[in-house]
Amino acid sequence: MKIAILPGDGIGTEIVAEAVKVLNVLELPFEMESALVGGAAYDAHGHPLPDSTLHLAKAADAILFGAVGDWKYDKLERQFRPEQAILGLRKHLGLFANFRPAICYPQLTHASSLKPELVAGLDLLIIRELTGDIYFGQPRGRRIATDGHFPGAEEAFDTMRYSRPEIERIAHLAFQAARKRGKKVTSVDKANVLETFQFWKDVVTEVHKDYPDVELQHMYVDNAAMQLVKAPKALDVVVTGNMFGDILSDEAAMLTGSIGMLPSASLDKNNKGLYEPSHGSAPDIAGKGVANPLATILSAAMMLRYTLDQAEAADRIEAAVQAVLSAGLRTGDIWSEGTTRVGTAAMGDAVVAAI
Amino acid sequence: MKIAILPGDGIGTEIVAEAVKVLNVLELPFEMESALVGGAAYDAHGHPLPDSTLHLAKAADAILFGAVGDWKYDKLERQFRPEQAILGLRKHLGLFANFRPAICYPQLTHASSLKPELVAGLDLLIIRELTGDIYFGQPRGRRIATDGHFPGAEEAFDTMRYSRPEIERIAHLAFQAARKRGKKVTSVDKANVLETFQFWKDVVTEVHKDYPDVELQHMYVDNAAMQLVKAPKALDVVVTGNMFGDILSDEAAMLTGSIGMLPSASLDKNNKGLYEPSHGSAPDIAGKGVANPLATILSAAMMLRYTLDQAEAADRIEAAVQAVLSAGLRTGDIWSEGTTRVGTAAMGDAVVAAI
Ligand SMILES: CC(C)[C@H](C(=O)O)[C@@H](O)C(=O)O
Ligand SMILES: CC(C)[C@H](C(=O)O)[C@@H](O)C(=O)O
Numbered sequence: 001m002k003i004a005i006l007p008g009d010g011i012g013t014e015i016v017a018e019a020v021k022v023l024n025v026l027e028l029p030f031e032m033e034s035a036l037v038g039g040a041a042y043d044a045h046g047h048p049l050p051d052s053t054l055h056l057a058k059a060a061d062a063i064l065f066g067a068v069g070d071w072k073y074d075k076l077e078r079q080f081r082p083e084q085a086i087l088g089l090r091k092h093l094g095l096f097a098n099f100r101p102a103i104c105y106p107q108l109t110h111a112s113s114l115k116p117e118l119v120a121g122l123d124l125l126i127i128r129e130l131t132g133d134i135y136f137g138q139p140r141g142r143r144i145a146t147d148g149h150f151p152g153a154e155e156a157f158d159t160m161r162y163s164r165p166e167i168e169r170i171a172h173l174a175f176q177a178a179r180k181r182g183k184k185v186t187s188v189d190k191a192n193v194l195e196t197f198q199f200w201k202d203v204v205t206e207v208h209k210d211y212p213d214v215e216l217q218h219m220y221v222d223n224a225a226m227q228l229v230k231a232p233k234a235l236d237v238v239v240t241g242n243m244f245g246d247i248l249s250d251e252a253a254m255l256t257g258s259i260g261m262l263p264s265a266s267l268d269k270n271n272k273g274l275y276e277p278s279h280g281s282a283p284d285i286a287g288k289g290v291a292n293p294l295a296t297i298l299s300a301a302m303m304l305r306y307t308l309d310q311a312e313a314a315d316r317i318e319a320a321v322q323a324v325l326s327a328g329l330r331t332g333d334i335w336s337e338g339t340t341r342v343g344t345a346a347m348g349d350a351v352v353a354a355i
Numbered sequence: 356m357k358i359a360i361l362p363g364d365g366i367g368t369e370i371v372a373e374a375v376k377v378l379n380v381l382e383l384p385f386e387m388e389s390a391l392v393g394g395a396a397y398d399a400h401g402h403p404l405p406d407s408t409l410h411l412a413k414a415a416d417a418i419l420f421g422a423v424g425d426w427k428y429d430k431l432e433r434q435f436r437p438e439q440a441i442l443g444l445r446k447h448l449g450l451f452a453n454f455r456p457a458i459c460y461p462q463l464t465h466a467s468s469l470k471p472e473l474v475a476g477l478d479l480l481i482i483r484e485l486t487g488d489i490y491f492g493q494p495r496g497r498r499i500a501t502d503g504h505f506p507g508a509e510e511a512f513d514t515m516r517y518s519r520p521e522i523e524r525i526a527h528l529a530f531q532a533a534r535k536r537g538k539k540v541t542s543v544d545k546a547n548v549l550e551t552f553q554f555w556k557d558v559v560t561e562v563h564k565d566y567p568d569v570e571l572q573h574m575y576v577d578n579a580a581m582q583l584v585k586a587p588k589a590l591d592v593v594v595t596g597n598m599f600g601d602i603l604s605d606e607a608a609m610l611t612g613s614i615g616m617l618p619s620a621s622l623d624k625n626n627k628g629l630y631e632p633s634h635g636s637a638p639d640i641a642g643k644g645v646a647n648p649l650a651t652i653l654s655a656a657m658m659l660r661y662t663l664d665q666a667e668a669a670d671r672i673e674a675a676v677q678a679v680l681s682a683g684l685r686t687g688d689i690w691s692e693g694t695t696r697v698g699t700a701a702m703g704d705a706v707v708a709a710i
Contacts, residue, residue, distance in 0.1 A: 251583075
């Protein structure tokens with residue numbers, strides 16, 4: 001079995017190095033192979049997702065991804081920008097199901113922007129559809145408007161769309177995930193305005209018939225953005241489309257105060273997956289050895305559990321992370337009075353030692 | 356001069372009644388005329404925005420709106436649902452500029468979900484484009500997919516679009532508003548994925564050339580959803596499209612903890628406007644006399660200031676609201692230990708008395 005290691009840009013290389021350290025110490029029967037992606041790949045090969053990298057990702061059984069992006073690529077044409085790599089991987093690998101847990105670790109409750117009583121014990125799972133919606137819908141582009149408020153003016157446009165099977169498969173995953181948790185799914189839509197999300201709501205309602213033991217709630221996206229702030233613990237599994245999921249999963253992650261701790265999985269229909277931290281490439285702190293590697297280490301654990309069938313090894317990593325937190329070790333992003341500030345490598349070493 | 360009074364559904368009638376009380380006591384040279392809108396209009400006339408109501412709204416110089424919506428209309432065909440009234444008014448009256456302040460009142464800092472230090476003194480203004488984007492873009496509907504992941508499957512679709520003049524006019528308003536405040540505009544887009552919002556970013560950048568004294572920052576919508584939680588006070592004026600603005604303005608309002616206090620204005624190109632509270636029709640507490648009328652009363656003040664050229668009267672209302680808060684009067688939504696709980700009418704009476 002092979003794991004593709006794609007560190008990417010910014011803090012990506014530093015945090016992935018720590019996750020690789022942790023995987024190595026477990027002595028599992030996996031081969032690992034690295035490749036460049038994002039800005040690093042553009043610099044070396046003139047493309048953020050070179051064929052060789054895409055080929056490795058396709059051939060591998062699972063992918064561990066760091067982060068991509070840096071200000072210095074901001075002026076490139078869109079097709080060469082780092083984030084096209086992640087969009088390309090999702091599309092070419094059919095990674096339609098993005099699992100983003102938003103968990104508030106007991107040791108880190110105080111790090112949240114929210115009052116402790118609102119987030120203590122928070123454990124919610126956002127399931128975001130990842131290969132459809134307005135992210136990939138055609139047609140899109142620029143043209144001269146022929147109708148609307150200013151016929152004759154230059155305009156840009158995109159197409160939002162979802163087909164029945166796309167909605168069905170993500171809805172099934174959400175209900176199945178909820179069965180193993182709080183047995184409640186909140187489907188987020190904007191059915192009061194969008195045809196696409198009226199259809200989404202209709203199809204999710206139909207799929208729900210197969211899961212009478214799971215409660216289904218429909219919520220408008222604007223209300224969901226509010227409920228996350230007001231009472232996040234009232235939510236269990238949240239399922240939504242690509243665009244709304246992008247916004248709500250980041251909002252939810254930030255609410256926990258420990259976005260540097262949150263892993264994510266993007267899965268295809270056979271449970272093959274790309275695993276990455278929920279945070280970005282943080283170019284402002286890249287190369288300084290201060291980034292938090294725990295989200296990436298926990299992403300590796302998620303990879304072992306969901307794709308590589310190594311639940312026991314995943315448990316060991318997760319327990320080790322709990323142990324280092326309980327021992328008071330903290331990187332700068334989660335540091336507080338009375339805890340011990342450590343750098344990226346020291347945090348990785350501590351997890352290795354705890355294993 | 357005429358003010359159209361459209362109370363709507365749920366708590367709408369109760370809160371608008373208090374705002375009307377306040378307007379009456381000011382003895383201004385305005386006529387007021389009421390009409391049904393939303394579910395109430397559907398019940399009486401079979402349409403949420405009857406011609407007579409639209410006609411009154413068009414003829415009036417300003418509109419004071421309560422709220423629309425109730426669960427009992429959820430099963431109606433989309434075109435008859437209460438929220439179509441508000442979409443119809445925006446469209447037919449050309450109300451393209453939605454001003455939604457998110458203010459944290461000093462007396463209510465504790466009511467926020469966020470830690471007090473993060474929100475104390477918060478005063479941010481979200482300017483949402485209101486007549487374009489995916490809300491109104493054509494084509495939209497259902498069809499059989501001819502491409503994408505599942506050709507041959509049933510799908511639904513919508514069109515996101517913005518033309519240059521639509522972006523220009525809202526950008527100008529944002530820069531002009533920032534000039535009178537913190538001199539900083541944050542334009543929220545998703546230029547890394549959407550053609551529409553790459554265009555948005557380009558046009559806002561061009562318009563910025565006319566306002567060298569104002570700082571312009573571009574932010575992706577997912578990041579904006581995070582920054583609102585992490586450091587809302589770093590934002591001054593936020594300008595964005597209809598869909599993103601819907602989500603972010605509600606998130607920001609909820610962050611203040613006092614959504615029951617927040618007014619909004621939706622303006623056309625001549626500063627004619629529709630004024631309404633930022634919160635909804637709250638059918639769960641309708642008719643109980645407990646809703647907070649202050650957002651509607653403050654919306655009336657905004658109307659006097661922006662559309663009716665009565666800044667002094669607006670000042671008097673706003674000062675009166677501050678006075679009743681400082682005197683410790685609170686409706687249930689903002690009540691806390693040590694303050695005096697009052698109902699809708701008592702709160703309105705207190706504002707009248709303070710004037
Ligand atoms: C980088 C960007 C294209 C991407 C997205 O919008 O999906 C990112 O925000 C994410 O959520 O993974
Ligand atoms: C009721 C609905 C159509 C409306 C919108 O999405 O614009 C509401 O959420 C708002 O923000 O005024």
